[in-house]
Amino acid sequence: MNIQKEPFMNSSYLQQFARSADDSTLFDGAALTDKQRALIAKVDQYGIAWAERAFKHDREASFPTDNYNDLHEMGFLGLCVPERLGGLGADYRTYMLVASRIAYYCASTANTFNMHNANSLWTADMVDAMPMTDEQRASHEHNRALHYGNMLKGKIYSQPFSEGSGAAAGKHPFGTSAQRKDGGWLINGKKIFASLSGSADYYGVLCTEDVPDPTYANTMFIAVPADAPGVSIVGDWDPLGMRGTVSRSLLFKDVFVPDSAEMMPQGVYIKAAATYPHMFMTLTPCYIGLAQAAYDFSVAYLRGEVDGVNVKRRMYPTKQVGIAQMYIKLQQAWALFHRVTSEFKANPSRGERMRALACQYTIMEYCAEIASAAVRVCGGQAMLKTFPLERMYRDSRCGALMLPWTSEICIDRLGHGLLYNEGERD
Numbered sequence: 001m002n003i004q005k006e007p008f009m010n011s012s013y014l015q016q017f018a019r020s021a022d023d024s025t026l027f028d029g030a031a032l033t034d035k036q037r038a039l040i041a042k043v044d045q046y047g048i049a050w051a052e053r054a055f056k057h058d059r060e061a062s063f064p065t066d067n068y069n070d071l072h073e074m075g076f077l078g079l080c081v082p083e084r085l086g087g088l089g090a091d092y093r094t095y096m097l098v099a100s101r102i103a104y105y106c107a108s109t110a111n112t113f114n115m116h117n118a119n120s121l122w123t124a125d126m127v128d129a130m131p132m133t134d135e136q137r138a139s140h141e142h143n144r145a146l147h148y149g150n151m152l153k154g155k156i157y158s159q160p161f162s163e164g165s166g167a168a169a170g171k172h173p174f175g176t177s178a179q180r181k182d183g184g185w186l187i188n189g190k191k192i193f194a195s196l197s198g199s200a201d202y203y204g205v206l207c208t209e210d211v212p213d214p215t216y217a218n219t220m221f222i223a224v225p226a227d228a229p230g231v232s233i234v235g236d237w238d239p240l241g242m243r244g245t246v247s248r249s250l251l252f253k254d255v256f257v258p259d260s261a262e263m264m265p266q267g268v269y270i271k272a273a274a275t276y277p278h279m280f281m282t283l284t285p286c287y288i289g290l291a292q293a294a295y296d297f298s299v300a301y302l303r304g305e306v307d308g309v310n311v312k313r314r315m316y317p318t319k320q321v322g323i324a325q326m327y328i329k330l331q332q333a334w335a336l337f338h339r340v341t342s343e344f345k346a347n348p349s350r351g352e353r354m355r356a357l358a359c360q361y362t363i364m365e366y367c368a369e370i371a372s373a374a375v376r377v378c379g380g381q382a383m384l385k386t387f388p389l390e391r392m393y394r395d396s397r398c399g400a401l402m403l404p405w406t407s408e409i410c411i412d413r414l415g416h417g418l419l420y421n422e423g424e425r426d
């Protein structure tokens with residue numbers, strides 16, 4: 001019997017993406033600076049190629065090295081590196097906007113791009129605003145110049161902090177340890193879900209200084225070269241979604257790194273985390289961009305504009321209700337996103353902190369709900385692997401699980417934070 005194979009992917013929907021890129025649907029009505037517009041336009045130049053490659057990387061669970069080559073060519077590996085040090089100097093909100101656009105084309109790329117940029121965004125202005133000794137300030141300036149230089153040369157950084165315990169949720173110190181040695185640190189431990197495993201050149205590891213009775217205040221942020229003796233990658237990678245992140249486990253066995261591997265001076269991480277809570281919601285762009293993509297695909301599909309299923313379905317009242325409900329959720333998510341990303345600052349008010357948690361929760365939950373609704377509204381044929389929707393549906397399930405601000409933790413913190421004033425106990 002001659003069975004005709006489906007084409008590997010159907011790319012006609014990408015024309016819809018190109019159109020929505022043209023009319024800036026994602027940022028409709030948002031106040032953008034010229035710089036933000038220019039960076040987003042740059043993403044649009046490359047994005048359709050990333051969306052096309054997403055089929056392959058999802059199927060193979062392979063890392064989008066080709067997209068990272070593009071990001072390097074675009075100068076985007078230095079997106080959050082300050083301009084005075086040769087980067088593009090994106091501030092927090094600019095990073096969030098640009099990342100949401102990358103996710104629009106390929107969510108796995110945006111997810112991992114978040115990990116890379118945490119190594120520059122967190123260590124630039126945020127650290128400068130922290131109290132430090134002159135010596136710490138000088139050594140930080142030296143170290144980050146080295147790491148930013150690496151990024152500008154095309155080196156990729158990742159950010160493994162999850163350990164399968166309560167550490168990444170901020171409940172207790174990280175189990176991965178950094179022992180002081182002459183001229184550097186000896187790293188031991190294990191990280192799970194280390195996105196970019198095998199593809200990053202440096203793993204920006206959150207670990208605990210090996211002192212008696214360590215607390216969370218002893219957290220260190222150290223960039224371990226991927227090729228350092230004692231670093232190994234274990235476990236397989238065959239997950240439900242975000243397959244292009246290749247988030248396998250990392251083992252560190254007596255890995256020596258020099259002092260220059262410090263991404264932040266001792267004791268600074270905990271202060272930065274307390275001062276800038278918004279730093280923990282940098283994965284929201286990934287999931288709001290993904291939600292927008294699922295919505296835009298659905299509009300194109302119902303209008304009969306997706307090749308292979310060029311049948312209009314927009315005239316059915318139930319489809320209209322479905323798309324309206326998706327749109328309402330999307331607009332709620334964007335409204336919160338724009339407000340909260342504009343509220344980024346040191347020591348935000350209680351209201352701003354609560355709103356950031358509400359924003360994270362809303363985007364992660366709504367992304368999954370919008371992608372789920374998209375599959376139902378578009379119907380059976382739309383969930384074939386020749387279309388992107390079933391991948392978007394699977395990818396969307398991951399948002400609510402991302403520590404340190406999982407949906408559960410957001411609810412925990414909101415519930416407590418809204419009912420108790422500072423210092424109150426029962």
Ligand SMILES: Cc1cc2nc3c(=O)[nH]c(=O)nc-3n(C[C@H](O)[C@H](O)[C@H](O)COP(=O)(O)OP(=O)(O)OC[C@H]3O[C@@H](n4cnc5c(N)ncnc54)[C@H](O)[C@@H]3O)c2cc1C
Binds near residue numbers: 402
């Ligand atoms: C596609 C993908 C990519 C990822 N990439 C990275 C990465 O690059 N770097 C990285 O560090 N992590 C990454 N993660 C991991 C992610 O952030 C979580 O750490 C991971 O999903 C937790 O898995 P778990 O089974 O340990 O979950 P959980 O059991 O949900 O959480 C881990 C632990 O946190 C504690 N915890 C959970 N909820 C609460 C709560 N409400 N209050 C107090 N404590 C709580 C518990 O002790 C729990 O055992 C990735 C995950 C996915 C799915």
